[in-house]
Amino acid sequence: MKPSNRSERLPPYLFAELERKVREKKAAGVDVISLGIGDPDTPTPAPVVDALARAVADAGTHQYPSNRGRPELREAFASFYERRFGVALDPETEIIPALGAKECVFNLNLAFLDAGDVALAADPGYPVYTGGPLLADGEPVLMPLVPERGFAPDLDAIAAEDAARARLLYLNYPNNPTGAVLPEGLFERVVEFAREHDVLVVHDASYTETTFDGYVAPSFLETPGAKEVGVEIFSLSKGWNMTGWRTAAIVGNADAVAAYWRLKTNIDSGMFEAVQLAAAAGLDAGPPEEMKAIYQRRRDLVCDALRAIGVNVTPPKGTIYIWAPVPEGHTSASYCELVLEESGVVLSPGGAYGPNGEGFFRISLTVPDERLGEAVERLRGSLAG
Ligand SMILES: Cc1ncc(COP(=O)(O)O)c(C=O)c1O
Numbered sequence: 001m002k003p004s005n006r007s008e009r010l011p012p013y014l015f016a017e018l019e020r021k022v023r024e025k026k027a028a029g030v031d032v033i034s035l036g037i038g039d040p041d042t043p044t045p046a047p048v049v050d051a052l053a054r055a056v057a058d059a060g061t062h063q064y065p066s067n068r069g070r071p072e073l074r075e076a077f078a079s080f081y082e083r084r085f086g087v088a089l090d091p092e093t094e095i096i097p098a099l100g101a102k103e104c105v106f107n108l109n110l111a112f113l114d115a116g117d118v119a120l121a122a123d124p125g126y127p128v129y130t131g132g133p134l135l136a137d138g139e140p141v142l143m144p145l146v147p148e149r150g151f152a153p154d155l156d157a158i159a160a161e162d163a164a165r166a167r168l169l170y171l172n173y174p175n176n177p178t179g180a181v182l183p184e185g186l187f188e189r190v191v192e193f194a195r196e197h198d199v200l201v202v203h204d205a206s207y208t209e210t211t212f213d214g215y216v217a218p219s220f221l222e223t224p225g226a227k228e229v230g231v232e233i234f235s236l237s238k239g240w241n242m243t244g245w246r247t248a249a250i251v252g253n254a255d256a257v258a259a260y261w262r263l264k265t266n267i268d269s270g271m272f273e274a275v276q277l278a279a280a281a282g283l284d285a286g287p288p289e290e291m292k293a294i295y296q297r298r299r300d301l302v303c304d305a306l307r308a309i310g311v312n313v314t315p316p317k318g319t320i321y322i323w324a325p326v327p328e329g330h331t332s333a334s335y336c337e338l339v340l341e342e343s344g345v346v347l348s349p350g351g352a353y354g355p356n357g358e359g360f361f362r363i364s365l366t367v368p369d370e371r372l373g374e375a376v377e378r379l380r381g382s383l384a385g
Pocket residue numbers: 038099100101102103126172176204206235236237243247248
């Protein structure tokens with residue numbers, strides 16, 4: 001049995017590798033605290049759970065769903081976008097539900113790349129922006145995100161031949177893994193670049209609802225001209241504590257949304273309609289506001305502890321992650337390995353998010369306060385020692 005060359009080209013998926021390590025340690029009796037994966041530990045809000053219970057009792061939701069999504073869900077996305085971002089969307093042509101942002105990112109590669117086409121992807125960045133193009137026989141070209149530029153890609157530094165072959169450009173603010181919020185003027189510059197090179201901009205808005213210190217994250221679609229050149233992927237996973245539910249949508253440019261939908265009808269059969277109705281109730285209720293205070297408190301706890309042991313860390317204004325430099329003399333992998341061995345705490349090695357992630361590690365704030373406090377104490381011991 002021989003797997004395809006295409007799947008052989010993929011690096012092991014970062015989180016699958018982390019899960020394996022955690023299993024190994026637990027089997028050896030270690031009390032592991034995983035700060036690896038960004039998976040909210042707090043329950044999904046009651047309006048969503050209650051709406052699901054009602055919808056699931058209705059046999060009308062039990063058959064194949066429509067791949068275009070229930071009108072109630074498309075309308076709920078449209079009114080949420082209007083209220084939250086002041087962006088008008090046509091629920092008929094500009095919104096299609098997706099089984100999470102991950103599915104949506106991956107399928108966009110199949111919908112828009114032919115062999116040899118380029119997808120421009122941030123480095124460091126969410127791994128599917130680079131793995132997805134490879135599986136579509138395309139080529140990811142990395143745009144370095146560095147602290148000196150506020151983690152904004154330098155579009156002028158993209159080689160002319162790469163820009164000419166580019167079909168997709170992935171962006172994500174607030175940003176995983178760096179925690180950076182949108183650098184000023186970036187969206188406007190991206191619209192110009194996309195017009196010049198005929199590129200579809202894909203803004204992954206997975207973290208717009210998890211922000212701190214009063215910062216309010218914008219939608220890409222608020223930018224003049226954005227809808228002509230781009231789409232946004234809006235996920236309920238992080239903002240509504242709904243990672244298990246697989247609920248997101250692609251919104252924006254009607255032609256791009258239609259191309260995604262045409263592809264998707266050949267790949268999956270849509271989202272369980274009871275889940276769609278529950279997601280609509282979630283959008284109507286809005287994201288649980290208390291999460292901002294919870295993550296902000298955890299962020300401060302971790303940043304204070306890291307600073308106290310000499311780690312130079314900038315508290316992020318968004319996402320659920322802390323991005324910090326590893327101590328001198330370590331690679332990100334050797335350092336995370338050491339911390340796991342010494343303290344049973346799982347960190348994500350920055351190098352797994354791309355070459356420019358090397359030299360950093362990522363901490364996820366999605367464990368309960370007591371466990372996070374315990375992890376921080378252990379880190380103090382192991383990092384200071
Ligand atoms: C930037 C980014 N996009 C997408 C996802 C996946 O989101 P979803 O659960 O909606 O598939 C994640 C999850 O960590 C992420 O960090």
